[in-house]
Amino acid sequence: MAQHNIDVQNSFEGVCSLFHNLQPGEKELIRRNFTCSYYRKGEIIYKEGDKPSGLVCLTKGKVKIFKEGVGGRDQIMRMAKPVGFIGYRALFADENYIASAQALEDSVICVIDRTVLLEILKMNAELTLHILRSVATELGFSNNRTVTLTQKHIRGRLAESLIFLRDTYGFEDDGQTIKVYLSREDLANLSNMTTSNAIRTLSAFSEEGVLELDGRRIKVLDVHKLERISDLG
Amino acid sequence: MAQHNIDVQNSFEGVCSLFHNLQPGEKELIRRNFTCSYYRKGEIIYKEGDKPSGLVCLTKGKVKIFKEGVGGRDQIMRMAKPVGFIGYRALFADENYIASAQALEDSVICVIDRTVLLEILKMNAELTLHILRSVATELGFSNNRTVTLTQKHIRGRLAESLIFLRDTYGFEDDGQTIKVYLSREDLANLSNMTTSNAIRTLSAFSEEGVLELDGRRIKVLDVHKLERISDLG
DNA sequence: CCCAATTTATGCTTAAAATCATGTTTTAGA
DNA sequence: TCTAAAACATGATTTTAAGCATAAATTGGG
Numbered sequence: 001m002a003q004h005n006i007d008v009q010n011s012f013e014g015v016c017s018l019f020h021n022l023q024p025g026e027k028e029l030i031r032r033n034f035t036c037s038y039y040r041k042g043e044i045i046y047k048e049g050d051k052p053s054g055l056v057c058l059t060k061g062k063v064k065i066f067k068e069g070v071g072g073r074d075q076i077m078r079m080a081k082p083v084g085f086i087g088y089r090a091l092f093a094d095e096n097y098i099a100s101a102q103a104l105e106d107s108v109i110c111v112i113d114r115t116v117l118l119e120i121l122k123m124n125a126e127l128t129l130h131i132l133r134s135v136a137t138e139l140g141f142s143n144n145r146t147v148t149l150t151q152k153h154i155r156g157r158l159a160e161s162l163i164f165l166r167d168t169y170g171f172e173d174d175g176q177t178i179k180v181y182l183s184r185e186d187l188a189n190l191s192n193m194t195t196s197n198a199i200r201t202l203s204a205f206s207e208e209g210v211l212e213l214d215g216r217r218i219k220v221l222d223v224h225k226l227e228r229i230s231d232l233g
Numbered sequence: 234m235a236q237h238n239i240d241v242q243n244s245f246e247g248v249c250s251l252f253h254n255l256q257p258g259e260k261e262l263i264r265r266n267f268t269c270s271y272y273r274k275g276e277i278i279y280k281e282g283d284k285p286s287g288l289v290c291l292t293k294g295k296v297k298i299f300k301e302g303v304g305g306r307d308q309i310m311r312m313a314k315p316v317g318f319i320g321y322r323a324l325f326a327d328e329n330y331i332a333s334a335q336a337l338e339d340s341v342i343c344v345i346d347r348t349v350l351l352e353i354l355k356m357n358a359e360l361t362l363h364i365l366r367s368v369a370t371e372l373g374f375s376n377n378r379t380v381t382l383t384q385k386h387i388r389g390r391l392a393e394s395l396i397f398l399r400d401t402y403g404f405e406d407d408g409q410t411i412k413v414y415l416s417r418e419d420l421a422n423l424s425n426m427t428t429s430n431a432i433r434t435l436s437a438f439s440e441e442g443v444l445e446l447d448g449r450r451i452k453v454l455d456v457h458k459l460e461r462i463s464d465l466g
Numbered sequence: 467c468c469c470a471a472t473t474t475a476t477g478c479t480t481a482a483a484a485t486c487a488t489g490t491t492t493t494a495g496a
Numbered sequence: 497t498c499t500a501a502a503a504c505a506t507g508a509t510t511t512t513a514a515g516c517a518t519a520a521a522t523t524g525g526g
Contacts, residue, residue, distance in 0.1 A: 067376065070384040070466035077376055089376075093369035098376060118362075125358035129351075132365045135372060136326035142375040143300065143310055143322075143331060149383050150425045151303040154483070184504065192383045194484060199505060215492080215504095233303040387513070417474065427514060432475060448474090448522080 006036045011059040011110050014083040018057070021126040029120060033113035038106070045086070045101040045109055052091040054111040058082050061107025062169070062180060066189060067099045076190040077142075079168050079180070082108075091117075092135065104182070149192045152233040158201045159230035161191040162211075162218065174219075181216040205229075239269045244292040244343050247316040251290070254359040262353060266346035271339070278319070278334040278342055285324040287344040291315050294340025295402070295413060299422060300332045309423040310375075312401050312413070315341075324350075325368065337415070382425045385466040391434045392463035394424040395444075399453065407452075414449040438462075 012034055016027055036059070039045055045056065048068060058080050065078040065086060077099050080086045090097045091114060121128045148160055162178065169179040182190070188198035202218075205211045210226050212219040220226060245267055249260055269292070272278055278289065281301060291313050298311040298319060310332050313319045323330045324347060354361045381393055395411065402412040415423070421431035435451075438444045443459050445452040453459060 067380050069380050070389075073384060075380050075383065077379070089369050089372050091369075092365050093373055094366060095370070095373060098373050121362050121365075122358050125355050125361050128358050128361040128365060129354050132325050132354075132361060132368060133327060135365060135368050136322050136324075137328070139322050139368060139372045139375060140326055140328060140331050142372060142379065146310070146375065146379045146382060147300050147302050147308050149379060150308065151306060156303075183502095195504085196485080196506090197483065199503095203505075416472095428474085429476090429515080430513065432473095436475075 006038055006108050008034075008036050008110075011036050011057075011108060014059050015057045015110055015112070018083060018085065019127060020130045021124065023124065026120045026124065029116055030112055033116040034110060036108055036110045039103040039109055041103055041105050043103050045103060045107075046097055047100045048097055050097050052087055052097065052114060054114040055085060055091055055117050056087040056101070057085050057110045057112070059108045059110055062104040063101050063107060064104055064186065065099050065101050074189045075192065076186065079165070079190075081168055088131075089135070089138075092131070104180070104186075152230075154191075154193050154197055154201055155204075155229050156231075156233045157191040157193065158187070158198060158205075159226050161187065162220070162226060163230055164190075166220065171220075176212075176219045176221065178218045178220065183216065239271060239341050241267075241269050241343075244269050244290075244341060247292050248290045248343055248345070251316060251318065252360060253363045254357060256357065259353045259357065262349055263345055266349040267343060269341055269343045272336040272342055274336055274338050276336050278336060278340075279330055280333045281330055283330050285320055285330065285347060287347040288318060288324055288350050289320040289334075290318050290343045290345070292341045292343055295337040296334050296340060297337055297419065298332050298334050307422045308425065309419065312398070312423075314401055321364075322368070322371075325364070337413070337419075385463075387424075387426050387430055387434055388437075388462050389464075389466045390424040390426065391420070391431060391438075392459050394420065395451065395453065395459060396463055397423075404453075409445075409452045409454065411451045411453065416449065 012031060015034075016022060016030065022030075033054075039061070045063065046052075059082050061082065063080040063086060064076050065080065066074045066076045069075050078086075080101075086101050087097060121131070149157060152160065165180050165182075166178050171177060172179050184198050184202070185195045187202070188195045191198065193201075202211065202213060205226075206213045208225070210220070210222045210229070212221055245264060248267075249255060249263065255263075266287075272294070278296065279285075292315050294315065296313040296319060297309050298313065299307045299309045302308050311319075313334075319334055320330060354364070382390060385393065398413050398415075399411050404410060405412050417431050417435070418428045420435070421428045424431060426434075435444065435446060438459075439446045441458070443453070443455045443462070445454055
């Protein structure tokens with residue numbers, strides 16, 4: 001696979017900006033154990049059961065993190081955007097991955113070697129404490145998500161997913177179009193419903209004037225109404 | 234409320250045993266900022282929205298951690314047993330509690346002052362890294378839980394909850410009776426279903442010879458069958 | 467010990483969402 | 497550009513679980 005012109009230096013700086021209280025020597029250590037690679041849309045970055053080789057970071061593109069469910073039905077756990085870490089849970093828990101990561105667009109993925117990172121963390125308590133805070137925050141998201149995915153009805157879950165996507169990726173320049181283009185199946189897997197129901201409910205939202213649909217392009221016409229639907233459950 | 238004869242020293246040692254790589258000076262610091270109190274069955278230890286004052290530890294009794302759901306329906310997120318921490322997610326995330334904790338039996342709760350603990354963590358990277366691992370592991374449980382609660386059917390969810398309770402609290406001396414006595418409503422809130430359905434499904438398991446029921450006493454007659462039901466979804 | 471309140475139990479009805487079926491549109495590759 | 501595959505759309509049907517009603521059993525407090 002060709003080197004699709006990755007700006008390693010820029011990626012490196014982006015990744016480092018995610019760390020707090022990183023000492024010069026530690027930064028140099030990371031630089032020397034830092035690799036980048038290019039993933040085409042649809043390619044798998046890691047799979048459930050794989051062993052983490054290091055701390056994975058997305059510096060360009062979009063990635064979905066998903067778990068295979070009971071009847072082969074996937075559940076999307078998280079959506080990543082640049083610059084951000086993925087797969088760190090398994091790394092810090094010292095476990096294999098319990099979810100898979102797939103590029104939704106052409107993406108650049110960088111990896112900091114596992115051993116080197118852990119060495120740094122053992123020396124830098126402040127940095128470790130900061131990461132602990134991030135993971136604790138994410139555990140909160142996960143707990144909230146469990147409740148909404150189990151207790152809200154289909155309309156509420158889909159509305160919440162759309163709001164979540166807007167919060168994560170923002171709008172296009174028109175201020176209305178959500179800046180991510182998911183298949184109906186992905187949207188369903190994010191919202192814990194069948195593809196049929198995602199399609200149906202999107203159509204309903206469109207008829208109600210909440211959304212305007214054009215293929216995978218989703219334009220939010222009435223944010224308040226969407227939020228109300230999400231809150232109602 | 235009377236001092237129900239709390240053995241503070243014993244509780245203190247129990248709590249300290251949960252920390253790894255704790256230095257003598259740090260231990261002394263904790264001892265001087267360590268309080269214990271007694272909670273009767275049913276009493277609330279903290280509520281959703283409260284601000285954590287420190288690291289809470291259960292040294293005696295049983296506690297449920299639950300979130301209020303959409304229609305006032307609670308979702309039990311976690312069951313705690315001694316000796317173990319509760320409410321640490323909010324503390325480390327520097328947030329208010331997103332769930333409430335209630336004693337299921339008479340319990341002893343100890344608290345390590347927040348400021349003191351964070352001081353220790355800032356100095357002790359190894360300890361912080363160890364806590365990071367625990368929180369990352371729990372995030373994994375939470376993610377798995379999200380999938381099973383959303384994708385498994387009622388029978389599978391209830392069976393899984395029963396297995397989970399056995400894993401957490403173990404069996405009585407007879408080797409069959411799960412060592413925790415929950416109301417049908419709590420069992421339902423743990424398994425994401427209505428109380429009616431928890432009752433109905435328990436009865437079904439009993440008729441199928443998987444369980445033997447006697448009030449809140451649940452005797453597991455056929456572990457394999459229970460596991461099979463859980464795995465089927 | 468007794469009574470009210472709560473919990474448990476069970477049947478029936480309704481609502482929600484999955485499944486199935488069919489057809490159309492879009493996309494990717496030869 | 498054509499074709500096959502994939503994705504999207506919509507209606508009908510079935511399954512699942514919630515909701516509701518009623519009654520029995522259990523529990524806790526006076």
